[in-house]
Amino acid sequence: MSSHQHAVPVPVGGKLFNAATFVCGVLVAIMIAILITRFLFGLGAVTNLNDGYPWGIWVVFDVVIGSAFACGGFSVAMLVYIFNKGEYHPLVRPALLASLMGYTLAGVGVIFDLGRYWNFWHILWPTYANPNSVMFEVAVCITAYVLVMWIEFSPVFLEKWGMKDAKKKLNKVLFFFIALGTLLPMMHQSSLGTMLVVMGSQINPLWQTPVLPLLYLLTAIVIGYGVVLFESCVASSAYRRQIEVHLLQPMAKIMLGTLAVYLVVRIGDLVMRGALSHAMSPSLEALVFWVEMILFMAPFALIGSTNARRNPARLFLAGVAIMLGGIFLRVNGFLIGYDTGPGWNYFPSIAEMLVTIGMFATEVLGYIIITRRFPVLPREDVSAAH
Amino acid sequence: MTTRRNFLRGCLAGGAAAAAAVVPETACARDTLQRPPEGLGLLYDATLCVGCQACVAACKQVNENPPEFTAMEKLWDTPLDTSGHTFNLIKMYRNGTMETKDAEQNGFSFMKTSCMHCADPSCVSACPVTAMIKDPVTGVVAYDADACIGCRYCVAACPFGIPKYQYDSPTGKIGKCELCRHRHEDGFYSACAEVCPTGATLFGRTEDLLAEAKRRLALKAGDWTNVPRGRLPAKGEKPEDAAKWKGLLDQSYEVRVGNYLQHVYGETEYGGTQVLKLSAVNFEKVGMPNLPPKSSAATSETIQHTLYGGLIMPIAVLAGLTFVARRNVVADDETPKGGK
Numbered sequence: 001m002s003s004h005q006h007a008v009p010v011p012v013g014g015k016l017f018n019a020a021t022f023v024c025g026v027l028v029a030i031m032i033a034i035l036i037t038r039f040l041f042g043l044g045a046v047t048n049l050n051d052g053y054p055w056g057i058w059v060v061f062d063v064v065i066g067s068a069f070a071c072g073g074f075s076v077a078m079l080v081y082i083f084n085k086g087e088y089h090p091l092v093r094p095a096l097l098a099s100l101m102g103y104t105l106a107g108v109g110v111i112f113d114l115g116r117y118w119n120f121w122h123i124l125w126p127t128y129a130n131p132n133s134v135m136f137e138v139a140v141c142i143t144a145y146v147l148v149m150w151i152e153f154s155p156v157f158l159e160k161w162g163m164k165d166a167k168k169k170l171n172k173v174l175f176f177f178i179a180l181g182t183l184l185p186m187m188h189q190s191s192l193g194t195m196l197v198v199m200g201s202q203i204n205p206l207w208q209t210p211v212l213p214l215l216y217l218l219t220a221i222v223i224g225y226g227v228v229l230f231e232s233c234v235a236s237s238a239y240r241r242q243i244e245v246h247l248l249q250p251m252a253k254i255m256l257g258t259l260a261v262y263l264v265v266r267i268g269d270l271v272m273r274g275a276l277s278h279a280m281s282p283s284l285e286a287l288v289f290w291v292e293m294i295l296f297m298a299p300f301a302l303i304g305s306t307n308a309r310r311n312p313a314r315l316f317l318a319g320v321a322i323m324l325g326g327i328f329l330r331v332n333g334f335l336i337g338y339d340t341g342p343g344w345n346y347f348p349s350i351a352e353m354l355v356t357i358g359m360f361a362t363e364v365l366g367y368i369i370i371t372r373r374f375p376v377l378p379r380e381d382v383s384a385a386h
Numbered sequence: 387m388t389t390r391r392n393f394l395r396g397c398l399a400g401g402a403a404a405a406a407a408v409v410p411e412t413a414c415a416r417d418t419l420q421r422p423p424e425g426l427g428l429l430y431d432a433t434l435c436v437g438c439q440a441c442v443a444a445c446k447q448v449n450e451n452p453p454e455f456t457a458m459e460k461l462w463d464t465p466l467d468t469s470g471h472t473f474n475l476i477k478m479y480r481n482g483t484m485e486t487k488d489a490e491q492n493g494f495s496f497m498k499t500s501c502m503h504c505a506d507p508s509c510v511s512a513c514p515v516t517a518m519i520k521d522p523v524t525g526v527v528a529y530d531a532d533a534c535i536g537c538r539y540c541v542a543a544c545p546f547g548i549p550k551y552q553y554d555s556p557t558g559k560i561g562k563c564e565l566c567r568h569r570h571e572d573g574f575y576s577a578c579a580e581v582c583p584t585g586a587t588l589f590g591r592t593e594d595l596l597a598e599a600k601r602r603l604a605l606k607a608g609d610w611t612n613v614p615r616g617r618l619p620a621k622g623e624k625p626e627d628a629a630k631w632k633g634l635l636d637q638s639y640e641v642r643v644g645n646y647l648q649h650v651y652g653e654t655e656y657g658g659t660q661v662l663k664l665s666a667v668n669f670e671k672v673g674m675p676n677l678p679p680k681s682s683a684a685t686s687e688t689i690q691h692t693l694y695g696g697l698i699m700p701i702a703v704l705a706g707l708t709f710v711a712r713r714n715v716v717a718d719d720e721t722p723k724g725g726k
Contacts, residue, residue, distance in 0.1 A: 039556060040556060041556055042552075042553060042554055042555045042556040042557075042558055043551075043553045043558070044553030044554045047553075049553060050553070051467075051469065051470075051541055051547065051550045051551065052547070054538035054541035054542050054551060055538065055542055080714070081710075081711045081714045081715055082707060082710050082711060082714070084710075084713075084714045086714075113537075114535050114536045114537055115534075115535075115536020115537070115538060115551055115552075115558045115559075116531075116534050116535050116536035116557070116558070116559070117535070117536065119515070119532075119533065119534060119535045119536070120535050122515040122533055122535055123514050123515055123535060128515040128516055128517075128533055129514070129515070129516070130513055130514055130515060130516045131690075131694075132511050132683075132687050132690065133511065133512055133513055133514040133539075134512070134686060134690060135512065135514040135537065135539050136514035136515075137690065137694060139514060174715055175708065175711040175712040175714075175715040176708055176711075176712075178711045178715060179704055179707035179708035179710075179711040179712075180704065180707075180708075182707050182711070183700060183703055183704045183707055186703070187693075187694075187700060190693075191690075194686065194689050194690065195539075197682060197685055197686040197689060198508050198511055198512050198543045198682050198683055198685075198686040199508070199542055199543050199545075199682065200508065200545055200677070200682030200685075201545065201675065201676075201677070201678075201682075202542075202545060210685060210689060213689060213693070338542075340547050341547060341673070341675075343467070
């Protein structure tokens, strides 16, 4: 099959020190300074967290949204290895790298937020574990997934360092890690939605439903494709490479199909529970609900036709709309639609935002260093000859 | 052809996981848990409360909590809500001219804020490391700081906003009422009930407290009745059992029956709580949420057990995925690559 003749990944090369890496480095340094304050004086010293809003952007952005944005690797690997769409193979490594960075940092980011972080290992220790807890499931799954992803990604390092035997051995069992790497995100991405269920009526009915796991799983898959669209466009322009429109066009179609399923489930659930009346009230909740819905519907207008899907600008915008929709769904459920009673409010402090920005900078920095030095992105001339 | 067949197979494997998420509550359904028969609790009667805050001071003392200042002069403890350092508080409801006690219009009332010791606590279900434990006998919802990772999922999960975190400390703990379980073995019951001068907060077995609450609701408002103070003896309590607890046995006195709403708060909410409340003012207006008889812990755990019970579903899906991935990855590996 000709579709399997894909471009070989090679390092992009070039200097590691440039304007982009310098800015990222400064942002990372600021983050470290804030984190030192946090560990010396407590969460209250740098965050606006309170007992009405015990979770802020470090949980909702860095972990809940950060891990969903890191679903590109999962979504593309599922396409290539489960649905046997080998033609998408060149997208696997770059997507997997972004996922690897995103998830590893989400896992590390949790530590910053834990009030009694020195006990963090309890969550993986059988005598402490509470299998009834949704968070226990999420934590175990994410930890396992980070390990699995490093294994999935390790051929990149083995290639670079010329460890052919090790790569051959790994290749024989890689299919199992790929299967595991597909299952684990399904489990924890759905559970990230289930986390809201135990909060009961504190969550606005627009975002509190027993189908939360399905909603979060479907959006995680869609966001995965959206992020790939976004990243392919950004990486192409930053490295002055050709955009893989021939791959992104059909992938965007699959994304729209999954998105359509999501919208049917989402709207069907709202209608069946009679929760739509909450979307009609003049409130902030109703407003952000409609923003969320419009963002998830926008891709149909942007890239509904095959012709439109060949336009890189439209693909990019559709990717951005999906990512923003994913942000809104999660922020709406975890923060805006969360109400513990009168008198409580939360808006992140500058320091909290700088840590979240610093985490993002760490991701970008890691992505640049690895793609410049390791074989991740497909070789340009082969890709152009396609 | 192969591609198409594999695509369909992949759909099946992926679909199984997605379908699993919407499986209706069947075999794995986890019912709302009920109160243990010997469960201990409190009965708070807002019509008897005079708002003296003696219970707040006593709670601070026995739990060795520091005062919290909200006034300009830092003279005495003035918390505005429960916190990581304040486990019990009497809050005030005010309306209009505030002329009449226990009146919704132009009146005022009090409400105790402290742990309800739910039959099916959200915090216990949420905690990933079993740091929140419901005692199987007394039903007290206890906290173990040595197990706690400080994730604050309990804070987010509790519908009463009870577990609170100490944000002001680099080694902050969760703070909440544990019904003075650390004093029980010495024969002391909950300090708030012990010091309450009017019997507005009463300690005892929830079963007995519920009977007492219902007795009061059956009386005619304005009539005289005898109410106990401190500890309510269990129904048919033997002298040796009574001797376990310190304090005067009968501290009852005569009061006028309050103008109660016909609702024992905590009898059925979330499957019932071990702390019960009586009020003359609408419970939602005095800060007690309107909760269904089914607990959210039951809903959450039903979803989790349906998906992950015995790890059957994940293992089945993994087997399907492994089978499909094996075929596809091998095919992928056999293709000649540029370097080979």
